[in-house]
Amino acid sequence: MSPRQKVRALRLFVARHRRPLAALSAALAVAAGIVVARPPTPPSVPVLVAVRDLESGAVPGPHDLRTARLPPGTVPDHALRRPADTHGRALAAGVRRGEPITDVRLVGPQLRGSPGSVALPVRFADADAARLLRPGDRVDVLAGPASDTPGVAGDLAAAHARIVARESTVLARPDGDRDREGGLVILSVAPEAATAIAGAGASAPLTYTMHSAPGDRT
Numbered sequence: 001m002s003p004r005q006k007v008r009a010l011r012l013f014v015a016r017h018r019r020p021l022a023a024l025s026a027a028l029a030v031a032a033g034i035v036v037a038r039p040p041t042p043p044s045v046p047v048l049v050a051v052r053d054l055e056s057g058a059v060p061g062p063h064d065l066r067t068a069r070l071p072p073g074t075v076p077d078h079a080l081r082r083p084a085d086t087h088g089r090a091l092a093a094g095v096r097r098g099e100p101i102t103d104v105r106l107v108g109p110q111l112r113g114s115p116g117s118v119a120l121p122v123r124f125a126d127a128d129a130a131r132l133l134r135p136g137d138r139v140d141v142l143a144g145p146a147s148d149t150p151g152v153a154g155d156l157a158a159a160h161a162r163i164v165a166r167e168s169t170v171l172a173r174p175d176g177d178r179d180r181e182g183g184l185v186i187l188s189v190a191p192e193a194a195t196a197i198a199g200a201g202a203s204a205p206l207t208y209t210m211h212s213a214p215g216d217r218t
Helices: 005-017 018-037 155-159 193-202
Strands: 045-050 066-072 118-124 138-143 162-172 183-189 206-210
Touching: 018 045, 118 206, 138 183, 138 193, 162 193, 183 193, 193 206
Parallel strands: none
Antiparallel strands: 045 066, 118 183, 138 162, 138 206, 162 183
16 A cells, blocks of 8 residues: 555544544543642651550550551651551550550550559649659559548648558659649559559549659668
8 A cells, every 4th residue: 555545544534433533532631631630649647546545554556556647747746657666565645546656655665564563544633743753663652531521631631641552663644634633644553552542542632652762772
């Protein structure tokens, strides 16, 4: 077939299929316009978030956390990004479903207490005293007289305080709790001590006495 015949055949093909070719051209033009007009994918940062509500003292496992991508401006400081960052570490306070996990939310294995102990949130009546505590401190928990006990106040109230748990280990002192009265501290205690503290705290203010570290004794 000569070049002239090829051109003639092409013209004849286009003439016969003019409408389908026009529709195809229009579709390609629309698709190209959509691709050009599509906004770029916004930047995001991978962070670990809780799959469900988790209690204080829980050790998050693979089924408790997932990776979510959040806009950079919404990611908390020191948010954890790898599941390995949480391995063997316990929550210092409860977290809600979807909440990013940060470094201060977890305590290391060395601060989880002895086997058989439980992590217990304890709210001491004196917030300033609670802020003096650091992870690893050992304290005795004391309960004062009930707040409605007549004629007991000040130094007399201290004299009526009783020990409800001995040698409890401080696991953490959560931040972000300053809007409530008192000071929240996470303690590692025996299960029976947890029951005693919870019962005493329901009707009386709680305080503590701190054990001296070995290096502080003279």
